[in-house]
Amino acid sequence: MIAILLVVIVLTVTFAYFLFGPESKTTKFINSIPGPKTYPIVGNAVQLAEKRDVLNQLLRWQRQFGGRYRIIIGPVKHLKIIESPLLLNKGPPYSFFRSWLGNGLLISKGIKWKNRRKLLTHAFHFKMLEVFQQVSNEQSMVLVELMRRSHENHEACPIHYMFSLCALGIICEAAMGTKLRCQEEPTLYAQAVIKQTQLMFKRSVSPWLYPKFIWSRSPDGKEEKKNVEILRKFIYQIIAERKTVYKKEQKWLCTGETDVTSKNKRLAFLDLLIEIQSTTETILTDEDIYDETATFTFEVSVYAWEISTYI
Numbered sequence: 001m002i003a004i005l006l007v008v009i010v011l012t013v014t015f016a017y018f019l020f021g022p023e024s025k026t027t028k029f030i031n032s033i034p035g036p037k038t039y040p041i042v043g044n045a046v047q048l049a050e051k052r053d054v055l056n057q058l059l060r061w062q063r064q065f066g067g068r069y070r071i072i073i074g075p076v077k078h079l080k081i082i083e084s085p086l087l088l089n090k091g092p093p094y095s096f097f098r099s100w101l102g103n104g105l106l107i108s109k110g111i112k113w114k115n116r117r118k119l120l121t122h123a124f125h126f127k128m129l130e131v132f133q134q135v136s137n138e139q140s141m142v143l144v145e146l147m148r149r150s151h152e153n154h155e156a157c158p159i160h161y162m163f164s165l166c167a168l169g170i171i172c173e174a175a176m177g178t179k180l181r182c183q184e185e186p187t188l189y190a191q192a193v194i195k196q197t198q199l200m201f202k203r204s205v206s207p208w209l210y211p212k213f214i215w216s217r218s219p220d221g222k223e224e225k226k227n228v229e230i231l232r233k234f235i236y237q238i239i240a241e242r243k244t245v246y247k248k249e250q251k252w253l254c255t256g257e258t259d260v261t262s263k264n265k266r267l268a269f270l271d272l273l274i275e276i277q278s279t280t281e282t283i284l285t286d287e288d289i290y291d292e293t294a295t296f297t298f299e300v301s302v303y304a305w306e307i308s309t310y311i
Helices: 001-022 027-030 051-065 090-101 110-123 127-131 134-152 159-176 190-203 219-248 259-261 271-280 286-308
Strands: none
Touching: 090 190, 090 219, 090 286, 134 159, 159 190, 159 219, 159 271, 159 286, 190 219, 190 286, 219 271, 219 286, 271 286
16 A cells, blocks of 8 residues: 555656656757647657557648647657767667667667668668669569559558558568568568557557566567567578578679679678678678668668658
8 A cells, every 4th residue: 555655656746847847948948849739748649649640640730830840759858969970879769679670770879880880881782772673663563453453443552551561572582582472462571570660659659668567568568579579580581591592602692893783693681791791800690680681671661651651
């Protein structure tokens, strides 16, 4: 009984502080920026709790407050100038992705981030994209055909879902050298990517789910654990297969930039990382390769989702 009373008192004092406490200079500056009404502790998280209406809510605020406005999620108010190259450390929500993406470029910071970015910039040359133009065209044609069928059958097209599958089909071949064919038939990996992305977005706008001990015990946290197991198992299996290919078929490898576009040397992003691991003094473990491959796949999938929101 005493413990419950203490918890109630602490919550009451905390609520009162956020409601009536003095404003810092940072808080005053943030509040001077136009934006929707905020609530104590949760900020604007309540208005964004319904994930199906998030985009519409953001668009309504944009029309109401103009092209730039302020949103606060959670009790801690952060003000960061995102254009500054000095701000390499990621905010707390980035840690939500660690079980899935490890310490990839999206999450890593400091010296590791700088070194890894330099390494990946060399590996991921834009000429490599030219090799996968045919892959992109093939997957896009599959998407168009599926949309055409839906139109002929007078069925609604789940644009976000269809674009995500198309992007996954492209990126899995570009990043891992694997034909997923997820648009034609469901795959565990594709479904896990989509579900996990949705869970991470839901958690990022729900401050009450930030604490790990709460999240891990929630239904969403338990579903995340299942998704991550599927994702990690799939990519590690592909890494093992591609390393076998590397050892047996040296013709898949290239050492010069101009060879990347060679017809007989269609290298995936994963192949380039394996080559770096095997032929240079750079310390790159299988876990590092997993982290960057998972991050690369995730970022392209999210980019496709963002594009689809404007269609």
